[in-house]
Amino acid sequence: MDWDLVWPVVAAMTAGGLIGVERTYHGHPAGFRTHILVCLTSCLLMLAAMQQSTWDFAYLPGQRVVIDPTRMSHGLLTGIGFLCAGVIFREGFSVHGLTTAASLWVTSAIGVLYGVGMLELALIGSGATLAVLAVLRLLDAKLPHVGVMDVVLRWKRGAAPSEAALRDLLRARGLKAVRIGHVMSPDRLIHEHQLKVKGPMPIDADALVAQLSGHDGLAGFSVLPRDE
Structure with missing residues (x-):
């Protein structure tokens, strides 16, 4: 078993799960499993993009394959917009679900970071996201607004x-x-x-x-x- 592939998957699922728990606890539409799947998918696809040298390419004579993992990250962060749009809805003059959509977006980005092996930045991003969603909620309740x-x-x-x-x-x-x-x-x-x-x-x-x-x-x- 290649542990260099296992630990990013486990870390991404853990980070997505922790963010999802906060969303589920407060009754938002995209919760525990959704955030795990978003982070896991982003991580898996980036791991695959980083391992393109092992892909089973059918080379044509004179063909040169250029590996560019950044294309996968661009596609992921663009595609997650469709999922984010699904949790945003309008009721009367109000728009709901913006924070949950943002949490899905940042969860996808965290999965990308785990996938490319940027462990330190991924951990910082996970902690910062949990702080914004959970800790700052308490601070926000105390601020005059x-x-x-x-x-x-x-x-x-x-x-x-x-x-x-x-x-x-x-x-x-x-x-x-x-x-x-x-x-x-x-x-x-x-x-x-x-x-x-x-x-x-x-x-x-x-x-x-x-x-x-x-x-x-x-x-x-x-x-x-x-x-x-």
Whole structure:
């Protein structure tokens, strides 16, 4: 058994698994197994590219084969974009999954580093990625920042307030509507406001829900805090 091929595979699977555990723990779509497979695939393909001298080429007379492993890394980091796109989705005015997509991208890069034998840089990259995803999450929670919520208000016919009145309603709760969309049902019985709302953390969503619940003009509503 060629241990020079085994240890990069084991190291890549370990690094991908550790990053995936953090994503799985927080309930993100691409988790433990996905990150392992991304890092493992990147490592395997780069190992294959680095060993091109052992490939079973059928040489033609006068042909010269030039080995260039960088082409494989370019293809990997371009191809991972398709997988990253699969975990990014839009809901209303919000875009979700960007951090998970970035974690897949960096996991692929770490696999490439293990594949080409850059152990020290691969370990540094693995540690830095885990620090950003896990340790800095704790720091981020303590920093003062603005929270974002997606709010949908479904008003009965004739009960929808003006945008100015809607902004005043939110301002009373310390919130600010940074974007307001309007949707009218086909039967014109429901006027829907789709809002992107910002406010200082922690946002008191319960107070807003309580206020909206007592509004007679509402046929329904949803208040969805964003986590990333």
